Amino acid sequence: MNKYRLRAIGLLIAIACASCGEWLYLIALNLKVYDEAGQTAAAVAILYMIKPAAGLLMNIWAGSIIDRLDNRKLMILLYVIRISGIAGMIMANSLWQIYVLVFFVAAAGAIFEPVSLPYITGLIQKRHWQKFNSYRAIADGSGFVLGPAAAGILVGAGSVEAALGTNIMLLLLAVVVIIALPSVKVISEERDERKWLQIWKEDWHLVTAFSKKSVMLTLLLLLFSCITVMTAAVDSMEVAFSAEAIGLSEPAYGMLVSIAGIGFITGSMLLAAVSRYFQSIQLLTYGAAGGALGYVLFAFSQSFLPASAGVFILSGALAFSNAGYVTYMQEHIPVEQMGRILSMYQSIEAILIIGMTAVLAGINQLTDVAAAVQTGCLIMLLLAIMLGISSNKVKEKKEVG
Numbered sequence: 001m002n003k004y005r006l007r008a009i010g011l012l013i014a015i016a017c018a019s020c021g022e023w024l025y026l027i028a029l030n031l032k033v034y035d036e037a038g039q040t041a042a043a044v045a046i047l048y049m050i051k052p053a054a055g056l057l058m059n060i061w062a063g064s065i066i067d068r069l070d071n072r073k074l075m076i077l078l079y080v081i082r083i084s085g086i087a088g089m090i091m092a093n094s095l096w097q098i099y100v101l102v103f104f105v106a107a108a109g110a111i112f113e114p115v116s117l118p119y120i121t122g123l124i125q126k127r128h129w130q131k132f133n134s135y136r137a138i139a140d141g142s143g144f145v146l147g148p149a150a151a152g153i154l155v156g157a158g159s160v161e162a163a164l165g166t167n168i169m170l171l172l173l174a175v176v177v178i179i180a181l182p183s184v185k186v187i188s189e190e191r192d193e194r195k196w197l198q199i200w201k202e203d204w205h206l207v208t209a210f211s212k213k214s215v216m217l218t219l220l221l222l223l224f225s226c227i228t229v230m231t232a233a234v235d236s237m238e239v240a241f242s243a244e245a246i247g248l249s250e251p252a253y254g255m256l257v258s259i260a261g262i263g264f265i266t267g268s269m270l271l272a273a274v275s276r277y278f279q280s281i282q283l284l285t286y287g288a289a290g291g292a293l294g295y296v297l298f299a300f301s302q303s304f305l306p307a308s309a310g311v312f313i314l315s316g317a318l319a320f321s322n323a324g325y326v327t328y329m330q331e332h333i334p335v336e337q338m339g340r341i342l343s344m345y346q347s348i349e350a351i352l353i354i355g356m357t358a359v360l361a362g363i364n365q366l367t368d369v370a371a372a373v374q375t376g377c378l379i380m381l382l383l384a385i386m387l388g389i390s391s392n393k394v395k396e397k398k399e400v401g
Contacts (some may be wrong), residue, residue, distance in 0.1 A: 007181055008124060008132060014174040016139040021170035022109075023147020024154070025086060028163035029102065031155060036095050043095065047102060052350045054103050055110035059347035062111040064203045066339030071119035072183045078115065079175045081108040083168050090161045110350075114343040121330045121338065122184030130283075130327045134275040137268035137319040144315075145261035206337065207344045216394050217332050220284070223387040224325055225349045227288055230380040233356040234295060237364065237373055241299075245370040246307055256304070260311040267316025271323055280327035285384075285391045287321025290314070292377070292384035299370075299377035 029047065037043030066074065085105035092098045124132045154163040211218040242248045242256060275283065294314025301307035333341055356376070364372040 004125075008128070010177045010181060011120065011123065012132075012135055012139045014177040015136055016142050017170040017174040017177075019140045019143025020147045020150065021143070021167040021174075023143055024151045024163050024167040024170070025105075027148060027151040028155065028160045028167070029089070029098075032089065032160045032164075033095065033098060035160070036098065046099065049354075050099065050102050051106045051110070052353045054106035056347055056350035056354075058107045058110045059114070059343040059350065061200055063114060063207075063340030063343035064200050066111065066115050066118070066343060067336060070183050071115050071122075071339075072178060072181065074115050075112070075119060075178055076175055078108040078112050079171055079178070081105070083171050083175075086164050086168055086171075090164050110346070111343060114339045114346065117326065117329070117342060118335050118338040119184055121335050123181065126330075129330045130275055130280055130323070131272075133323040133326050134268070134272040136326075137271055137323050138265070140322075141261070141265040141268040141319065144264050145258075148257060148261070203340050204344065207341050210333075210337065210341060214332065216390065219390055220281070220387065220394065221325075221329070221345065223383055223390060224284060224288060224321070225345065226352065227292070227321075227380055227383045227387070229349060229352040229356050230376050230383065231291070231295070232353045233360050234299075234373055234376040234380070236357050237360060237369055237376075240364075240369045241373045242307070244368070245373070246301055246303065248304060248307070252304055256308055256311055259308045260315040263312035263315030264319055266312075267319035270316070271319050275323065278324075280324045280331060281391050281394065283320045283324025284328055285324070285388045287317045287319070287324055288384045288387050290317030291321055292381040293317075295377040296381055299374045 033043050033047060082105050085101045085108070088101045089098055092101060120132070121129070150166065151163050154166060239253065242253045248256065271283070278286075291314045294310045294312070294317055296310075297313065298307050298310030301310055329338070329342070360372045360376050363375055
């Protein structure tokens with residue numbers, strides 16, 4: 001039992017290091033591209049197009065590989081790719097080199113979750129899934145708070161390269177932890193002589209058949225994915241909305257981001273304390289509803305105080321919804337098929353993110369940023385209501401059964 005606990009703690013440390021490094025990377029990369037492009041905002045905007053594009057290209061086919069390889073070794077390889085890409089960015093001296101490296105780092109990051117979730121599911125005992133996911137929210141939240149703070153200190157005291165170098169050190173620490181952990185065998189089948197295209201088609205058929213067989217599960221995951229899509233689309237306009245609609249200065253916006261981090265940590269700690277009293281589907285639906293209400297409050301704010309209340313609520317609720325979502329998938333998706341199902345669902349999600357971001361940008365051009373953000377948040381609230389109704393039907397069906 002002590003060895004098992006050490007493994008779980010080690011995994012949480014690796015997650016916290018990667019989360020903190022991700023925020024360091026995001027902030028430092030934005031500043032590096034902004035400076036490299038001669039302080040052109042459009043150059044930074046391209047970064048937000050590369051990530052979903054890389055996710056779309058990778059997740060379409062990556063699941064077929066994920067379920068057939070050792071997840072732990074694949075996680076290590078993906079960490080190495082990200083470390084190599086970030087090291088290359090430090091030495092890059094042109095914008096196009098940075099974009100190419102960003103694509104490879106984003107591609108590795110896009111398939112990391114479909115790789116890591118089956119590994120976590122196999123390593124952590126079933127009765128501890130929800131508890132582990134609640135502590136995982138705290139690990140992610142620590143990165144949410146410490147990452148931007150560390151980036152500000154490093155960039156202010158040294159340079160953007162110092163922040164990227166610190167990210168590399170954190171990822172190396174995560175690699176060392178993963179190397180120390182045991183492998184979990186969740187390989188679905190032995191190697192065969194079939195052509196890759198045939199395997200890929202069969203895997204898509206498997207995902208389609210699973211989705212048709214588990215209609216309510218698919219509906220719940222689809223609705224939550226749509227909520228995630230709307231949050232990504234709204235977040236892409238957050239800076240402009242805060243400045244133009246609410247009139248926040250840069251220091252006030254920085255304070256708003258800090259409040260969001262505090263909200264996430266608070267929600268994560270509350271989740272760890274009360275998660276045992278709730279089912280995963282309840283965490284999913286309550287968290288989604290709270291998050292949508294927080295976004296609506298933020299979208300209709302006209303001053304700092306209600307806006308800060310909104311981001312605090314939505315960030316805290318995010319910890320609940322994410323933990324519920326991950327646990328619900330672990331409970332209902334076979335671990336030997338999880339990589340394929342999750343990666344292919346995420347490829348659809350990437351398409352929707354690109355589409356909805358474009359739609360809200362179009363609304364912004366036709367009216368203003370406030371109308372675009374308010375439209376996105378109201379759609380999010382409608383989706384959360386639909387998710388709540390669907391989850392009630394699932395619980396009623398279980399009770400009848």
